[in-house]
Amino acid sequence: MATSRPPAKRQTSVVKLLDIPVLVSSETVFDFARLAASCAPIPALGPVVESLQKIYNSVQRVYWNRSRCYKLSAKALTLVFVICDHYDNDRADKPKLDVTIKETVRAMLLIDNDVQDWAALSFWRNWYLRHEIDEKIGDHEEKLKSLTENLSLAAILQIHDQILDLQDSLKNNPSDSVDRKKAQEQIYRLRSAAPGEFSALTPAELACECVRLGSQAEYSGTRNDIWKGRWLEKQDVALIFNKEYKMGARDHDSIRRFDRQIKVWRRLNSPFVLRLHGWCKFDGETYLVSPWLLKGDVVRYLAADRNRHQKCIPLIVDIARGLDYLHMQDIIHGSLKPSNILINDDGRAVLSDFSLAKPACVGAKFTQVNPQVNVFRYQAPEVISDEPISWASDVYSWAMTALEIITGQPPFHTWTSPGQLISHITKNDIPIRSDYQSPVLDKHPEIWDLFVRCWTRVPTDRPTAQEVIQEMEKIPAME
Numbered sequence: 001m002a003t004s005r006p007p008a009k010r011q012t013s014v015v016k017l018l019d020i021p022v023l024v025s026s027e028t029v030f031d032f033a034r035l036a037a038s039c040a041p042i043p044a045l046g047p048v049v050e051s052l053q054k055i056y057n058s059v060q061r062v063y064w065n066r067s068r069c070y071k072l073s074a075k076a077l078t079l080v081f082v083i084c085d086h087y088d089n090d091r092a093d094k095p096k097l098d099v100t101i102k103e104t105v106r107a108m109l110l111i112d113n114d115v116q117d118w119a120a121l122s123f124w125r126n127w128y129l130r131h132e133i134d135e136k137i138g139d140h141e142e143k144l145k146s147l148t149e150n151l152s153l154a155a156i157l158q159i160h161d162q163i164l165d166l167q168d169s170l171k172n173n174p175s176d177s178v179d180r181k182k183a184q185e186q187i188y189r190l191r192s193a194a195p196g197e198f199s200a201l202t203p204a205e206l207a208c209e210c211v212r213l214g215s216q217a218e219y220s221g222t223r224n225d226i227w228k229g230r231w232l233e234k235q236d237v238a239l240i241f242n243k244e245y246k247m248g249a250r251d252h253d254s255i256r257r258f259d260r261q262i263k264v265w266r267r268l269n270s271p272f273v274l275r276l277h278g279w280c281k282f283d284g285e286t287y288l289v290s291p292w293l294l295k296g297d298v299v300r301y302l303a304a305d306r307n308r309h310q311k312c313i314p315l316i317v318d319i320a321r322g323l324d325y326l327h328m329q330d331i332i333h334g335s336l337k338p339s340n341i342l343i344n345d346d347g348r349a350v351l352s353d354f355s356l357a358k359p360a361c362v363g364a365k366f367t368q369v370n371p372q373v374n375v376f377r378y379q380a381p382e383v384i385s386d387e388p389i390s391w392a393s394d395v396y397s398w399a400m401t402a403l404e405i406i407t408g409q410p411p412f413h414t415w416t417s418p419g420q421l422i423s424h425i426t427k428n429d430i431p432i433r434s435d436y437q438s439p440v441l442d443k444h445p446e447i448w449d450l451f452v453r454c455w456t457r458v459p460t461d462r463p464t465a466q467e468v469i470q471e472m473e474k475i476p477a478m479e
Contacts, residue, residue, distance in 0.1 A: 035077070037255035038084040044101045048080055051108040054116065061119035063126040065133045069115060072137050075144055076108060078160050078203070082148075085263060086156070100150040107143050114140070159201045163190060170208040184209075184232045191277065204262050204278040206231065206289055212239055212282050219296075221339070224353075228292060231277065236292035242355065245286055257355060258286070264331060265354040272322030274342055274352040290352070295343035298405055308408065309439050310477060311347070316402040317472045318349035323398055324465035326351070327391045330360045334389065336397035337378040338404050360391060376418075377411040381426050381457060392459035395468065399454035400431075406447070407436040428457040444475050 032053050039045040055076065059069045083101065118126065118133055126133075166183045173180035187209060191202050210229050217225040227239040244254050265276040277289040295301045298315060302308045319341055326333055334356035342352050376384055380396035383389055400411040411431050415421045433441075433448055441448055450471055454462050463471070 033252075034255050034259065035080065037252050038081060038259055040252070040256070042084065042087055042101065044098065045080065045083070045105065047105050048108050051105075051112045052077055052080065054112050055108070058112070058115040058119040062115065063121070063123045064130040065118070065126075065137065068134065068137045069118070072111065072140055073115075074164070075141065075161075076111060078164070079104070079144055079148060080108075082156055082160065096150070100147055103150075104147050107140070107147065110143075111140050156201050159190070160203050163187060163202050167207045167209070184234070188232045188234055202278075204266060206278045206280040210237065210239065210280045210287075210289060212287075217241070227287070229287075229289070231289065237277065238290050238292045239280070239282075239287040240290065241285060241287050261354045261357065262288075264357050268326075268329070268331075268354075270322060270325040271348065272318050272325060272350055274350045276354075291344075293342050293344055293350075295345070295347070297339050298341040298343060298349060299338045301343045302405065302408070309406075312402075312406045312440060313472070313475060313477050315341075315343075315349045316398075316405055317469060319351065319401065320398060320465050320468045320472060322349070322351040323391075323394050324469060326357075327360070327394070327465050331357055332360050332389060332391060333357050333394050333397075335375075336394055336401055337375065338401055338410075341401065341405075374410075376422055376425060379425070380459070381428050382459060384422060385426055390459055391465065392462045395454050395462045395465060396459075398465070398468065399451040402447075403431060403436065403451060406440050407438045409436055428455075430455045446471075447475065 032049060035052065036049050039049055052073070055073045059066065059073055062069050083104070087097075114136060118129075121129065166187045169179055169183035170187075173183070210231050211233075213228045213230060217227050219226040223243055225241040225243070227241065229237045229239040231237045242258070245258050262276065262279060266278070268276075274290050274293075277291075279286055279288050281287070302311065305311070319336075323333065323336070333351065333354070335353055336351070340351065340353040341349050344350050378397045378400040380389070380393040381387075383393055404410050412421055412424065414432075414435055415424060430452065450463070450468065454468070456462055
């Protein structure tokens with residue numbers, strides 16, 4: 001009986017297999033530095049990082065079944081990222097969760113062992129066993145599926161899989177094709193739900209969904225570069241590049257801060273908070289993606305505006321409302337200053353930049369790396385002195401930010417020496433009324449009185465954001 005052999009032309013197909021696309025962009029899905037940082041708070045997941053890296057390296061040496069092996073590795077990696085995003089020590093089913101995590105580690109080890117065995121096969125042996133390997137991959141996929149059900153994450157992963165398949169369609173179809181247009185429509189529909197609801201379940205990476213416009217950034221600051229982009233050919237977006245997260249410069253802590261910012265920011269849903277769509281990559285660098293706001297930040301919006309005195313009160317109330325919303329979500333913004341206040345198309349203020357945001361808890365500390373001295377002008381004494389921070393720290397910053405919005409002068413503008421500035425703030429010196437000229441403060445001295453109460457050294461003596469709103473709403477807008 002003649003031995004079965006693969007057709008002679010089949011070898012050409014094997015060469016093409018080298019370029020088979022991964023379900024998620026290769027430069028992102030297999031970002032093992034980010035994976036290690038995500039798994040760090042869950043020690044039991046430690047072995048998974050090494051297993052997944054071995055799996056990815058082995059898959060590249062598999063001749064047949066390579067496409068399914070890539071998809072299997074992508075599903076495994078997605079499962080781990082979703083576990084990290086939704087892990088909570090306070091879950092009622094914590095014992096069950098810990099058992100399932102151990103089973104996940106074992107499942108990854110088994111996949112690693114099998115893929116290494118398949119990678120070691122010769123071209124012909126791999127072809128001969130291709131159906132058997134295909135069945136084994138199916139078994140692994142079923143195991144991953146059962147683990148997601150144990151973790152009550154099945155619905156989330158189903159949405160992830162749907163988005164990843166649609167992103168795959170974007171990568172493999174020309175820009176004018178009907179299939180690409182359909183994929184764009186479906187992705188946009190899935191992601192356009194209100195933040196904090198269905199859209200927050202979609203993967204944060206906007207792989208192949210964004211285009212960067214222009215040859216240079218529209219705005220370049222000390223911490224961020226902001227480029228203009230286009231998302232799914234439907235919406236102008238801001239592409240925000242954080243210089244701290246630059247390839248080659250980022251470390252374990254910066255990766256964790258980046259992921260924490262995305263996790264906190266994407267679920268926020270308030271008209272006074274800028275929406276975060278997700279993130280994408282260009283030339284290996286990572287960019288946050290948010291709506292493009294033509295009016296820019298509040299400083300540029302009010303610069304040389306003769307009607308500044310008419311606009312400033314509604315704007316500072318908007319900022320207080322944004323803070324009140326964050327505090328109701330048990331979140332400290334941690335970096336409130338004019339450059340982080342943007343103006344939407346309706347002329348309302350929205351909070352942005354959640355790189356330092358964190359859950360409000362006893363003993364929370366400020367964690368900014370290499371802060372600019374100018375930032376200290378807006379920060380509470382406890383922040384600069386490395387003492388525990390709270391919602392009250394945000395209220396202090398609100399008053400400093402509001403002072404600049406009303407007067408056009410930054411806090412402590414008469415103090416130019418960094419050492420002098422820090423010394424005065426830590427001693428709880430506050431701005432002097434006579435240094436600030438404003439028709440708003442002249443007509444409404446009660447605003448300055450409110451500022452002074454927000455600047456008191458004892459955080460618990462400061463008003464809450466809700467109390468700030470109540471007092472500011474009693475003050476009529478200027479005419």
